[in-house]
Amino acid sequence: MSTSQLYHNQDLRGLKYLRTSYAEGKTTYHGVISDSYTKCSKCHSHNVVRSGGVFRTLRLLPTGTRLNLLHLFIPRVVCKKCGTIRQVNVPFLEGQKSYTRALARYVLCLSQLMPLTYVAVLCGLSWNTVKQIL
Secondary structure, three states: OOHHHHHHHHOOOOEEEEEEEEEOOEEEEEEEEOHHHOOOOOOOOOOEEEEEEEEEEEEOOOEOOEEEEEEEEEEEEEEOOOOOEEEOOOOOOOOOOOEOHHHHHHHHHHHOOOOHHHHHHHHOOOHHHHHHHO
């Protein structure tokens, strides 16, 4: 799957696609935040220097009954303008959630049509996560 398909199908802005792996009935996409979205999360300056980072695994919209995950590298940057050391903001995440905004919207739509237990099973989430989204 290309960056364009992830952008249009999963609503992942600012992602640079690297590769895809398939294991245990799950599809895992690997990516990094693109350079155009690498900026200071405090003052929004692009005058930053990368200083390490962390990997996070996020849940994406399912494809049929197959679960999709995103293994994402989120860089930590040092801002030359304000001196702050922070991780960059991820445009398709809300805070420290383990799922994307697109998956949250999907859960909201499904919750109007079926019981929360079925929504949780279909999306590969726990009932508590579905309830937290609502």
